[in-house]
Amino acid sequence: MTSVNVNFPGRISASFSCENNTRVVGVTGPSGAGKSSLLRAIAGSEKSAVVDCSWVSSSRDNADKNLNTRQVSKVGIVFQQPMLFPHVDVTGNFKLAQRHQGVKALSVDKAAAGCCCEHLLDKPISSLSGGEAQRVAIARALINGPDVLLLDESLSAVDVVTRRKIYQFLKQHCEATQTTCIFVSHDLEDLALFSDALVYIEDGKLKYSGSPNDVLSNIFDSGLIDNPSAVLCGSLRDNSSDADRLSKTPFAETSSWPASVKAISIGDQTVYASHQAAVVENCLDSQVSSAQHNNTRKVSVAVKASDVSLDTNVSMMKEAHTSSMLNALLCKVSHIAPLGSNKEAKVLITLSVLNSQEHFQHKSAFDNPPERHQTLYASISELSVTRLMLKEGMPVLARFKLL
């Protein structure tokens, strides 16, 4: 089990522990809460902090004696300021990182490819943009190969598409090499999509910790976040096997089903997401053929509350093609609460995604254990709530786009 215990007088007092199979831990909290101090303390950069961490790898690497018997873990930290050494170029930075490589070190080629900075190798540091420098800094850390990688808003200047690619690569790397990664981010979607566990810090103290969904719903319930987002998990549907069903849709008449659009099964419902929006779990097991694997590949998509509109006409479900919004998920209103400071008269609706079969067979959703339902958020105006007469327990269609 991984456990972290940090006592930094006057700044941080926090301890948390994670399950064995937790590889990526997200850290968030308001500005000035002490997230950076926490990471600096863990990295050993703060002299006055008392830090007691144990980084124990999961049982899977029991076979790997080399990893298990090492007492001291190599901790690498990447700051928001990339701190690339300006007296050498990008390759020079990588070479300096190779001087003290750990056993989990990546080759320059792999790290550069994973962090999207292959084209930057010969560039002087002064010519890099903020986002490029951040990518190089992460690649440099991976080439060094720490057992514990700390990322302090290290991708804050990188665009969302590249950022998610890199997070995905990092997650894959962490799972393959049993590296623990703790990353600080303000982007709740990134945290929800990529972390195995989430820690929320406020005023130097740990406020919430646990699974990303639990912590995020705690954060959203506290009403501090203006625009919560939910993560829906489903399985990737093979495009070819959908051809049948698609032929009945007007979409198929265009005869081009763009490969960049992913169909995702959530329960017995389907949502469509663009290639960029969908985070497909990496298939690490190369033994399984990709076609076989596709059916079981897990996909996550993040949906912002502000992107979701509600429709109380649930009967529209079956002939859903009167709206340009591709996605219409049958949900049940589970909670209605004012959002944020409430100056804008907005309301946050918490929805739980239903199985359409259940609904149309008039089975009560309440019969099912609640964890079977995924959560979705919608922020709508108070006026809409009144007009639609929304009440808890009501079935609604949640429409949103993921393109």
Added chain:
Amino acid sequence: MSFFSHISDPASLSAIALTLKLAVITSAILLVITLPLAWALANWEGRAKPFVMSVFALPIVLPPTVLGFYLLIAFSPQGWLGQTWQTVTDSTLAFSFEGLVIGSVIYSLPFALQPLYSGFSQFERGYLDAAYSLGFSKLEAFWRIVVPMCKASIMVAVGLSFAHTIGEFGVVLMIGGNIPSETQVLSIALYENVEALDYEKAHALSLTLLAFCFLLLSVLYRFNGMPLSRIPAPSSNAGKLSKTEILRKTGKLSTTEARSDTAQKGNGL
């Protein structure tokens, strides 16, 4: 006699050679001493720091004769330093080249220390954190990261201590005397020529010193990042933006940070 014959006569040549030898040895010793000293001072935050810094800066303001006088007393066979030296090397320290080197090192120390100190104090500590997180030891981080990044300050330190040693007069006169090819450096030879009313020779030596010092300082300022003209910048960085400029353009740098970076560029001089 012509200008060149004044310069190339054996006495002048030996004075020039001695001066260069003294300057090279002094700046080499100073570099070895001041690199760790300046780094330690830049990282030290003690109450006694102003006093310690003042001690190291004293040679800048003190008349060289004051320094020379006390050095002469210390170097004399009755003084503790001179006595120790005599038992170890079996020769006197006063009026010797070795004595001159010690005197020059003390006299020029602040000129090597100050540029290094200001360069090191402005060194962004985040680079060290990054280096340590990559597994570097303190010494390794200093050699591989700090020293190459503070190259400009180091060049200024070496250049200034070299130039200052060449221009030394008072201390040499007090502790070295005027022994040809042993302690008779250029400035002393020049003084002797003036005393002997050999103005033509004095003129030749003066002009040589003047031209040499001007050249040295120009090279120093050039390496310290001062472009020859403002537009277009003819430096080696031509065509690529400095980090500061990029940060400023992207609005990531506050004006205070920008100022400190500019100050760093012009450190020491």
